[in-house]
Amino acid sequence: MISNTELDEKYLRKGMMPSILCAGCGNGIVLNATLRAIDKLGMDIDNMVFVSGIGCSSRLNGYIKADALHATHGRAIAFATGIKAANPDLDVVVFTGDGDCAGIGGNHLLHGIRRNIGITVITINNYTYGMTGGQFSPTTPQTSRSTTSPFGTIEHPFDLSRIVVSAGAPYVARWTVAHPVQLQKAIRKGLDKKGFSFIEVLSPCPTSYWRRNKVYSLESVYQWYKDNTVSLTKADDHPEKITIGEFYDGEKAEWTELWKSLVGQVRV
């Protein structure tokens, strides 16, 4: 197995360090798992493009020594769609967060899935708009405190992975940063998938989410992830818990392949 030092040396953009991320942020674990997945698959990093929107998770692509596009808020999947459609040979990965992907960018997520454009979307769900200081997001658990729900949020959260399954994505998995091995395997399978693959990662924002909800130690946060999640096979027995695991792994014709075949028929 490649060491963290070797991984850093091989893939990180040194000029961008130190990172902007807070102590205890889960984003580094997601980046680590992503780079390990890429390394294990033997992918050519020079043939990859990392696209992101706005938010803490969307800063990850700046730390990778590869082509990257840090887009406008919510639009990462739309930008990535253009890149992939224009050059299907590129491997396109999107880093996004719960606010970026499920809030302002929700419609692009649905239509990226419907089109089945061949990109891998890694959504880091930390239950909050962290970059702006911790407002409740579309995935924030009901009753949570945030800077814009000081009395607890009344809104029902999205179950993002289930939405993505319903919309028809050919690969969907959800893990937490407390499951780094499973997460890395899911990203590997997602990168290998021809169509739209979606990996949701529950990841802590100690600064903006957990602190406001009176959880002050990272250990307690990781314990919370372990206590409040349940694998797919046992989900029916624990309806109150968050389901984790591989939600769907199937086949579906990918957009650029369908377009290529159409062009093959009509090209003069």
Place this chain on the structure above:
Amino acid sequence: MDVNNVLGPSQQFIQGDKACVYGALLAGCRFFAGYPITPATEIAEEMSRLLPRLGGTYLQMEDEIASIAAIIGASWTGTKTMTATSGPGFSLMQENIGYAIMTETPCVIVNVQRGGPSTGQPTIPSQGDVMQARFGSHGDYEIITLCPSSVQQTLEQMIRAFNLAEKYRTPVILLTDAAIGHMRERITIPANPLVVTRDYVDIDYNDYKPFRTGYLHATKIPEFAPFGSKYNTYVTGLTHNDDGHPITDDWNVHAKLIKRITSKLTDNMEDIYDIDTRYTDYAEIAVVSYGISARPALEAVYMAQRLGRDVAYINLTTLWPFNYEYFSELSKRVDKIVVVEMNIGSIYHCVREATSGRCDVVLVSSLGGRVSTPKDIWEEIK
């Protein structure tokens, strides 16, 4: 196969919207992303028919925000890209137009103007988006906006739009309207139009800074490295240094970047500013117009010329950047400038600013889809 063969006979009787597609394809555009909207839909329809025949890509996106996002992303693969819309969609595109400015991404945005604000008059022409084209996105910037007043000019200005976008690494707006877009006229398709393609970088990977200028020529325009070319380019809408790395708390970095991306256009007005002028040498009065409004303006000028009056015709086929110097000089030679436009006054205010009271400036305005008649204009020049 050659584009001209796909487009068909060199003389055709077609709509402005279709001519817009022809011009784009002749200029080398091979990627379109858009969303249906009256009166620009015909551009998407024609693109969906012709692009696959040329091996290009047509994407119908979920909205106009996604459409411009897709063309900016696609442009970073080294493809010439465009989208087309009308007022409501143009409003939605504004944030990403700023992104294309900040990231110096070549692309073309067509706005077939209709009556606004809001849903307004979907099938009716207007020139109400002139100021939005210039200032619609937030922050400090300059943008190139071209404006055709015939179907033939639509084709020609589209080629120019792509050439300028590529040369200056900037988004270019083609501002047409429902009248020109839906009007049918005879056009001649040029056999070998001048086509410009952005400068690609060719240096050692480790030496490349994506937003440093001057690798090939002494210009303010950075040379381009497309995604997948091993240069590991980081593109961000944040204020960035030559490396492309975000530097958001140093006023010097921001000021340097904004000055470069605005002056790369304003320093080159001789190249960018191309307008159609007639009878300007001895004119006492100048009629300034653009787009559909330039047609009755020309008729009014012909009427004046027939009566022996020295009246000039100035058709602003380049709307933005505005050429203050040109109008300042003009104001020293003429007594009066008549601005004809289909809005409550847009270019009129710029002309007043440039002329600083040295001559009279009057506005002939029409609204609601009514095009000013030559007689309306004649009232101001008789």
